[in-house]
Amino acid sequence: MERNAIILAAGKSDKFAPFTYEKPKGLFCVKGDVLIERQIEQLQEAGVMDIYVVVGYMKEKFFYLEQKYGVKLLVNNQFGKKGNLYSLYVARNYLKNTYICCADHYFPANPYLNDNPENLSYRACTYLSGKFREFAIDYSDAKVITGFNVGGRDGMAMVGHAYMNEGFSSVFRQFLENEINDFGVSDLFWEEFYAGHQRSLTFYMKEYQAGEIYEFENIDDLREFDSEFLMNVDSDIITNICNTLGCVPNDITDINAINAGLTNVSFSFQCGGEKYVYRHPGGTSGNLIDRTTELFAQEKAGKLGIDESVINMDLSGWKISHYIHNARNCNLEESDEQLETIMDYLHRIHSVDVASEKNVKVFDNVAEANKLMEMASMIKGNLKREFAVLIEKIDILYDAVRADAKRLGYGLVLCHNDVYEPNFIYDSEGKVYLVDWEYAGMNYAANDVGSIICRYDFADCQIERYFRAYIGHELTDDERRFYYAYIPISAYYFFCWGLYKGSIGENDGFFFLSSYRNMIRFIDVALESYGIVI
Structure with missing residues (x-):
């Protein structure tokens, strides 16, 4: 039986700023492998050659995949306004016997090899201890998913990929086409949409043990798994910080995104016991800003005691500054x-x-x-x-x-x-x-x-x-x-x-x-x- 796969790769993953300022999360290098490339290779190793990748944010950075792996890209230009259900809507015509994957999953061992000979529709799940934000489930003795909640504590949760057989896909696609324009539907995660039709769509719970599937929630989570992530991230941001502060990538800790500004995005970080702010030029800033004049004025402001926080700035727009502790707006x-x-x-x-x-x-x-x-x-x-x-x-x-x-x-x-x-x-x-x-x-x-x-x-x-x-x-x-x-x-x-x-x-x-x-x-x-x- 021939199977295909849809990989969802359209989102921005704000929790992984600043590195998602430069590339989508699915293109991060983790333990020597680019996340999405590793997953494509695992699918192809299992004989799944018909693969569709739904892209949106920085879509052009994924274009090479068509030549390298023979996958087909589908474009979701609503990625900033819609949930990932809309990405499945973009790919709806390819829902058959289909794996539903996310570009940023990491599987130490290939989960698709010799998988699911019964051809049952399933959702990968794992037991999570403590409070969690993933989708929690209830299930029957036959391991049919019977209940669904957003978040939970000490229980089974949806983690990893899913598989929809052709019968499931046909019903799911019909619901999707009928309801995508209803109020709020396109903003949902696809799992939430499924939950609204649980009586008509049977998903089995397929349990994976801890360590078999990784979904990284933030940079610290990723660095805990791959201690060399910053050494291999191929980031101009990290290079700029290291050159300016005379440090190595693993000296950089406690990275936290700061709310995006009007023409830039910024994050704070620790290095050598000091706290700093890195400014990254925003996507539309090139239309509005003359960086040569900004640099001249910024240097004058520093010498005149007007803004002494800046350590280094480049004509491309990036800037490293001392963190101003307990900063408040003047009144x-x-x-x-x-x-x-x-x-x-x-x-x-x-x-x-x-x-x-x-x-x-x-x-x-x-x-x-x-x-x-x-x-x-x-x-x-x-x-x-x-x-x-x-x-x-x-x-x-x-x-x-x-x-x-x-x-x-x-x-x-x-x-x-x-x-x-x-x-x-x-x-x-x-x-x-x-x-x-x-x-x-x-x-x-x-x-x-x-x-x-x-x-x-x-x-x-x-x-x-x-x-x-x-x-x-x-x-x-x-x-x-x-x-x-x-x-x-x-x-x-x-x-x-x-x-x-x-x-x-x-x-x-x-x-x-x-x-x-x-x-x-x-x-x-x-x-x-x-x-x-x-």
Whole structure:
């Protein structure tokens, strides 16, 4: 009897960050073997030659498998939004006498050799002690699975692969096709979907002993199994850390992912008794960031005492920093001292001599915003037409502001261009840092103050407080006109930034709506201050 296999390899496996920033978990090298290659070879050794691999995250890294092993790849482009049931839906036409496998399983011995001569549909299970998060089962004396729970304690759990015979596959596929578009169904694990149809689908429990099947839950779990994993991981991240800190891979411990930032992802780690943070450039950061300018600004910030946490940074975007212990976000609304410190930091960076620096780019709010809107329009429709009146007003105001800057003698200075509270932190000793210099570039100083104000729904008195804190006195009429005009100009950039981020399915920022509100609130007032009425 001919059997085939479907290997599910579409997921991102966030628990294995940072290494999944570089490659999918199924391509990790464990005890000398690439996980998915080892499993393909075991299937083929057992005579299973018809193998389908469902890919999604970093799918291109799996492409070589077709040439190397003769497998067929199937693409699940919904991997970030759906459960692995959707991967089975993608592969539904190949469900026959089928092994259902996951790319990251590790079997010390080949479980497919001389397997299941009765051709029963089964789910691999093993006994787990203590509390566990795997799917727990109940089963009859005939070893038919009769009950299903998410998580359990001291019992049998679904661990490893499954096998569906042709009769089981036919019924399962019919349920799948009928229900995949029902609310919430496509978000499920396939085992949860099976559990909802348990009376119509008979799975036998096939027991494996501890050590016969490995499903690694996290990096520490994997390293416990393979102590040399970091030595063989083939990771630029590990190479960068070792070169910077003068360590070897096994010196790196206690790796913990930090919540992904707006253009990057980061993790903390221990090495030599010290704690550090590694920043890895995010997938869309190349569209938004000029790394040469960021590096220049970051180095200046370190020398000026604004952000002394950075140890090393590369033009590709990775960065290693000291971990700031007990770090908390500043609260400029409540702390005059912190506000004064941040404004002092802005004055320091605005005073940097950049006359001889040819590679420091100009950060043109409107030009950069327009590029973001154009990219967002590829997904969201004709945004230029939708916001045509607003864009016209911004263009007219921007021309007036630049002419005013020339008249007032305001030149371009090195700016942070992303100044707002999430980028102000202080440590256990009260030391304040202004971090994240990715959007740095030459701009008018007013933009750094405007970029704070435009992202919050501040009252007039709060706005005045920020401008006075930077300028150092009550605003003159010229200063008021110029600085207030930068609220809608800054807001336009961050509004377009939100449009772009939303168009690619990423977080559009808590300030997306506030930026729009501040454009509407200040654009006409700013134009009128220049004697322009539209």
